[in-house]
Amino acid sequence: FPVENIRNFSIIAHVDHGKSTLADRLLELTGTIDKTKNNKQVLDKLQVERERGITVKAQTASLFHNYEGKQYLLNLIDTPGHVDFSYEVSRSLAACQGVLLVVDANEGIQAQTVANFFLAFEAQLSVIPVINKIDLKNADPERVENQIEKVFDIPSDECIKISAKLGTNVESVLQAVIERIPPPKVHRKNPLRALVFDSTFDHYRGVVANVALFDGVVSKGDKIVSAHTQKTYEVNEVGVLNPNEQPTHKLYAGQVGYLIAGMKDVTEAQIGDTLHLHKQPVEPLPGFKSAKPMVFAGIYPVDQSEYNNLKSAIEKLTLNDSSVTIHRDSSLALGAGWRLGFLGLLHMEVFNQRLEQEYNASVILTTPTVPYKAVLSSSKLIKEYREKEITIINPAQFPDKSKVTEYLEPVVLGTIITPDEYTGKIMMLCQARRAVQKNMMFIDQNRVMLKYLFPLNEIVVDFYDSLKSLSSGYASFDYEDAGYQTAELVKMDILLNGNTVEELVTVVHKDKAHSIGKAMCERLKDCLPRQLFEIAIQASIGSKIIARETVKAYRKNVLAKCVSLGIFTSIQNKAFIILEKTVKSGSARKIIEMSALRIIWCGC
Numbered sequence: 001f002p003v004e005n006i007r008n009f010s011i012i013a014h015v016d017h018g019k020s021t022l023a024d025r026l027l028e029l030t031g032t033i034d035k036t037k038n039n040k041q042v043l044d045k046l047q048v049e050r051e052r053g054i055t056v057k058a059q060t061a062s063l064f065h066n067y068e069g070k071q072y073l074l075n076l077i078d079t080p081g082h083v084d085f086s087y088e089v090s091r092s093l094a095a096c097q098g099v100l101l102v103v104d105a106n107e108g109i110q111a112q113t114v115a116n117f118f119l120a121f122e123a124q125l126s127v128i129p130v131i132n133k134i135d136l137k138n139a140d141p142e143r144v145e146n147q148i149e150k151v152f153d154i155p156s157d158e159c160i161k162i163s164a165k166l167g168t169n170v171e172s173v174l175q176a177v178i179e180r181i182p183p184p185k186v187h188r189k190n191p192l193r194a195l196v197f198d199s200t201f202d203h204y205r206g207v208v209a210n211v212a213l214f215d216g217v218v219s220k221g222d223k224i225v226s227a228h229t230q231k232t233y234e235v236n237e238v239g240v241l242n243p244n245e246q247p248t249h250k251l252y253a254g255q256v257g258y259l260i261a262g263m264k265d266v267t268e269a270q271i272g273d274t275l276h277l278h279k280q281p282v283e284p285l286p287g288f289k290s291a292k293p294m295v296f297a298g299i300y301p302v303d304q305s306e307y308n309n310l311k312s313a314i315e316k317l318t319l320n321d322s323s324v325t326i327h328r329d330s331s332l333a334l335g336a337g338w339r340l341g342f343l344g345l346l347h348m349e350v351f352n353q354r355l356e357q358e359y360n361a362s363v364i365l366t367t368p369t370v371p372y373k374a375v376l377s378s379s380k381l382i383k384e385y386r387e388k389e390i391t392i393i394n395p396a397q398f399p400d401k402s403k404v405t406e407y408l409e410p411v412v413l414g415t416i417i418t419p420d421e422y423t424g425k426i427m428m429l430c431q432a433r434r435a436v437q438k439n440m441m442f443i444d445q446n447r448v449m450l451k452y453l454f455p456l457n458e459i460v461v462d463f464y465d466s467l468k469s470l471s472s473g474y475a476s477f478d479y480e481d482a483g484y485q486t487a488e489l490v491k492m493d494i495l496l497n498g499n500t501v502e503e504l505v506t507v508v509h510k511d512k513a514h515s516i517g518k519a520m521c522e523r524l525k526d527c528l529p530r531q532l533f534e535i536a537i538q539a540s541i542g543s544k545i546i547a548r549e550t551v552k553a554y555r556k557n558v559l560a561k562c563v564s565l566g567i568f569t570s571i572q573n574k575a576f577i578i579l580e581k582t583v584k585s586g587s588a589r590k591i592i593e594m595s596a597l598r599i600i601w602c603g604c
């Protein structure tokens with residue numbers, strides 16, 4: 001296929017603005033999939049994607065299209081829209097020369113539209129604005145055109161107005177892809193240089209690496225080398241994604257496709273790696289920033305006898321998702337488990353849901369926490385950790401103030417777009433979350449874009465829900481990593497009848513310790529079953545008790561025979577009992593202590 005007839009492009013947008021629907025229409029128009037079938041989000045293959053209606057894993061499809069007497073090969077890379085998966089967006093963009101920036105004609109520019117636009121802009125890609133859903137009653141494409149001109153400096157006459165649902169004007173999107181996006185700059189005569197931009201794991205064939213060829217050719221039987229690991233492999237299969245895998249004899253520079261070469265897990269086909277031919281080394285392509293976990297949580301089998309099954313499920317799932325980090329961990333009450341790092345809370349929920357749905361595993365997740373840092377002053381600790389600045393991903397290991405010079409917390413630069421009427425309330429919410437305002441701009445007559453620097457721990461659990469509820473669902477939010485800042489942090493213990501519950505240890509800002517401690521004690525009081533004796537619930541910082549609640553004892557010995565053990569877990573402020581068993585009360589006091597240890601989190 002001549003290079004000048006190839007276009008590599010991505011569709012980027014805020015969540016639900018219609019990327020996947022547009023992708024379906026493009027696949028139909030080019031005859032890649034049958035029009036008669038009821039095609040809905042064909043590229044969303046995972047069960048969670050279909051259930052939640054979101055794209056988690058970027059998918060690729062090659063389309064053929066005839067235009068003005070020439071045949072074109074259009075490689076379309078569908079990308080996720082949610083903030084947690086922006087890492088998938090940026091790596092997809094590295095394989096493209098242009099993007100379709102889809103904006104909903106009713107909702108207009110939203111926070112992720114802005115974030116995704118800047119990813120494309122920084123990668124110097126051609127941006128084609130597409131205003132979608134013009135069929136909606138409240139659609140106002142002219143207003144959206146003006147927003148696009150104001151915020152992105154793209155002339156409004158460059159916008160294409162479509163309805164992906166009805167197929168209106170989708171043809172002109174294909175035309176713009178051909179006319180406005182340049183063909184890839186590649187050299188087929190040079191030795192092979194291929195970028196791995198995604199990889200998946202297949203139980204039978206091993207790793208399937210999605211590659212974009214920048215130079216040369218690759219065929220079945222070639223010996224290739226990973227520039228990252230220097231390991232050599234023999235290519236067993238190459239092909240294009242149509243959108244299902246379709247083997248071909250060769251892949252040429254300019255093409256996007258897949259390659260199978262006996263790699264055993266995705267760490268052997270690292271995203272951003274360059275592949276070259278054996279004995280023909282090349283300058284590696286610039287990789288991408290590696291995925292940085294923002295949220296950590298402990299994960300344990302509900303029953304320790306399930307440990308090995310859960311281990312194998314986690315290993316299999318991470319074969320497909322190299323952005324999850326894994327450390328082994330153990331807890332007094334929950335036994336052996338792991339501490340996993342995720343890109344965000346949605347990523348964590350999706351991972352958990354996939355464990356349950358695809359591997360039938362039931363797990364206990366502990367409170368999500370962010371990676372804090374401490375600069376150590378104690379020479380003993382420095383020796384133990386072998387470094388002065390440590391990252392703490394488990395609050396139970398938070399070092400005491402007497403042993404550190406300073407604590408640091410991760411911060412993010414957040415973008416909020418909202419109808420003006422909610423601005424006041426949103427500003428108050430941000431202030432309550434210790435955020436510092438950086439910018440404020442009207443993107444049209446009644447919509448405002450706010451930029452705030454947030455401590456990550458203030459937004460990780462329920463910020464998004466609060467923002468949505470106080471703006472009746474209209475405000476949108478996205479954030480990017482902004483490094484670390486000094487913070488006055490303290491470790492807060494929760495004690496039950498005087499014993500610390502390791503699983504409930506949290507790191508909080510000094511100014512918030514009282515309110516959080518009080519709220520946690522109150523929640524625990526509501527959750528703990530009453531017993532034959534009194535239970536004291538306390539929150540403490542060091543030896544100082546900052547809050548206390550009491551669960552009163554039953555007066556009469558009516559239920560003496562049974563004690564209920566409950567395991568609680570929570571995501572986004574909801575406490576669920578996920579395991580409850582009734583045991584004979586031999587020694588009631590001992591059992592309640594055990595029971596207390598089994599209460600993981602009651603959410604604050």
Ligand code: GTP
Pocket residue numbers: 013014015016017018019020021022041053054055079080081082132133134135136162163164165166
């Ligand atoms: P994520 O994969 O979650 O990022 O979403 P997406 O941007 O891919 O959106 P998707 O294509 O799943 O569409 C979201 C919703 O909008 C679906 O219910 C679509 O049916 C609907 N939708 C998409 N395009 C149009 C359109 O042109 N008009 C109308 N009325 N609805 C549309």
